Amino acid sequence: MKNDTPQEFHADEAQRALDQMDEFMVFLQQEIEKEGKKLQHMKDNRQRWREDHPTPPSFVDIRDISAYIQAHNNPYIRLETHPEKGRILKANKSFDEGEVLFVEDAVVFASDKAYALLKDELDVLFEAWIVVHAMGQADTQLEEVIFDLANVHEDRNTDVASIVESLRERGIVADERRSALEVAQLMGICQTNAFEFIEGEDTKRGLFPLSAMLSHSCVPNAVYAFEGETLFMHALAPIEAGDEIASSYIKQHMTMEDRQKELLSRYGFVCRCEACLKEKGA
Template identity: 25%
Template sequence: MNSSKRLKSAICSDMTSASLDSPLSERFSPEYGRYLVASHDVAAGDLLLVDGPAATLAFRRGILCDYCLSMLGDSGFACSGGCGILFCSAQCEEAAAETFHTLDGECDVLRLADSNSTHSSTCGETHKASMPDVPDRFLIRVLAMLAVEASLENVQLSEGETLAACTTAEDGTQKRKTEQTVNDSTNVSLRHALEELDAHEPSHDDPQQSWLLALAHQLHQRTQPIGHRLSEPQVRRLLCALRCNSHTLYASEEEEEAGGVGLYLRASRMNHSCRPNAEFYNVASALHVRAVVDIPAGAEVTVSYVALADDLLTRRRALQAQFNFWCRCEWCTQQEAEAKTEAEAE
C-alpha cells in the first residue's frame, strides 16, 4: 500500500463501520442533541460497541507507545526530531508520522513547549490555566492531525480518487437524519466530526471563562505551525470539545493509574446518567461498551461520566465543572427528593 493510500485509510478508518447490523442507532432531538438508542433488545453483558480512536495521547511518556499505547518495555523507538516521544516499533513510528507526528508540525511544537518551563506537558502541573483532565498536549495532537488532513485534501490518489471522496460533501448535501445507524457516518472528515461535537463552553458569567480565554490564547500562539488555519475562538471551542468528549485510558485492567486519553467519535454520542445501562472500558486503544442491564429496543443507551460511588453533590459538581450541566437524571432527582424529605422530617 502506498503512502497516500495509508494516509487516506488512517484518517477514514476511525469513522468506518465495524458491522452493518449495529445494535445501536443514532437519534437527534433539539433538546438533547445526538444520542444513541438500542436498535433491538439487548441483554446484560452484550457488547454494544467497539470504537477505534480518532486521536490518542499517552500520559506516561517513556512508558507507553505514543501511537498504540502499548507498554514499551525495555526498548523504544525515539522520534528522530528530539521531541521526547517514544514508539514501540518502527511500524508505529511510521504510522504516527503519516497521521500526526510530522517533524515540522507536532514534533516542532512539542520541542518548543518542552523548552519553555512555564508550560507543563503533563496535564498542566505548572500551567495554572490548564485543564486537569485533558492536557494541553492533547489539543496539540488533534491540531496536528487536522493539519495533516488539510494537507491531503487536494492530493490525488490512485485511479483518480481524491481524499474528498471520503469526506462530507462541502455543498451540504449530506444532512443529519433524525435516525440512522451509528456506523453509517463513514463519510465524515475529522474536521467535520470535531465541529459536530458538543463543546459545552462556559458562559460569560462562569468563573472558568477567564482562564479558558487565557489558555486558548496561549495555545493558539504556541501551535501556529499546525494550528494556523484555526482562529482563537475555534481553538477555544476545540479545547472545550476535547475536554467534554475524551475518555481516560488504562494500560491494562490491573493498572489503576491512567495511561492516556482518547477521543472516540461514536462513543461521544452517548449521554450521561447516574444510573447508566452501559459501561465502557478500553482494550489497548479501542473503547468497548457493554450493557450492564437488559436494554429494550428503542431505549436510550447511557453511560456515567463520573464515579458512581460519589454522593449526589460531588457528582453534580464534577459534571458542572467539566461538562457544564447540573445533572437532573432520574437517580439525582430521586436522591434530591429523599434528602429534602429527610431534612423536613428533622
C-alpha cells in the first residue's frame, strides 16, 4: 500500500482545485454565452417590432386605461380585475420567450443628471420632480425647485406640506387647490409605479401606465428593457393565452425573507406568488 507524502497530498489537492476551477470557468462561460444569446434575441425582436410598427401610438387619455391598451398595440393583452391584486394584465395569445409583449413611452419622465450628488434625497426629489412635470410646469423652473427641495428635505420625515409650500413659494404650484394630500397621492404613485433605468451616466425614472399594470412574481414571465426612453416589455419565458403577465418589482436572487421584507416595505404587500408559497412550505 502506497502512503502519499505530505507534498504529494498537497499537490493532489491543488490539482483537484485547479480542475474544479477549470470546470467552473467553462460553466460560467457557457452561461454568459447563453445569456448573451437571450439578450441578442430580445434586441432582434425589438428591431422587428419597430419595423412592423413604424408609427408610434397616438396619445390617448390615460384615465381610460382600456383605450390606452388598445392604442399601444394591442389586441394581444387584456386588462382584468383580480379580487386581491386589483388590475392585472393577461395574454390573449401565446408568446415565445424573448418576444415583445408591448411597447410604450413614459407619460411622465424625469432625469437626475443635473442632481447626481443629491444621493440621500434622490427618491423624494425624483418624486417631486415627476409631480412638477405631471402638473405641466415649465422645465426652466425645475433647477431652482429641486435645489430648494434639497434644502427643505433635511431628513426622510419631511412633511409633504413643506414640499408643497416650497413649490408654491417658487410659483410652481400656484393653484391653492393643489393640496398636500393631492401631491402626496401623486408622490405615492411615483414611488410605487415608476420604472428606473440607466442610460450612460444618467439615471432616469418615468411612469409607464401599461407596464404599471403588471403584477409582481418572484418567478416573473416578463422583463423590460429600454432603448432610449422607450420601454419594451419582453416575455421572459413562454406565455400561453390566458396567462397572467407578471414582472419582478425587486432584484432577483434574494432569499424569500429578504424578498418579503422589501416588497412589504416598498410596496405594502405580502407576496403569495408560487415561488414564495413553495419556499414557505419547504
